[in-house]
Amino acid sequence: MTNEQILSEIREANLTYLMLAQNLIRQDKAEALFRLGMSEEAADLIGALSPAQIMKIASGNMLLCRFRVEDDIVWNLLTNHSVNKVDNDATTRLHASILMAGRFAETL
Secondary structure: HHHHHHHHHHHHHHHHHHHHHHHHHHHHHHHHHHHHHOOOOHHHHHHOOOHHHHHHHHHHOOOOOOOOOOHHHHHHHHHHHOEEEEEEHHHHHHHHHHHHHHHHHOOO
16 A cells, blocks of 8 residues: 555545544434543534534544554454453453443543
């Protein structure tokens, strides 16, 4: 991949993320805060952006979204690669969601 292709992918990801975030925020702000893992202030700002502002922000060369999963426990649950592998994928994803929700609550 060339540098220009990478920048193009970043811009596309930014645009997709901002549009998704804005839609979620406008539909159900509380759920959006949980799903996106962002502050209420950031949600208010994104929810109020015009399409032109979204395009301008998305056109930058820095990725706006980031992975919220920052520890091995959650990654192992999401990928189900732990030593004690659980056969029920729904259970492991639920457990990962609970851990991530707890971390979101800690930031509030």
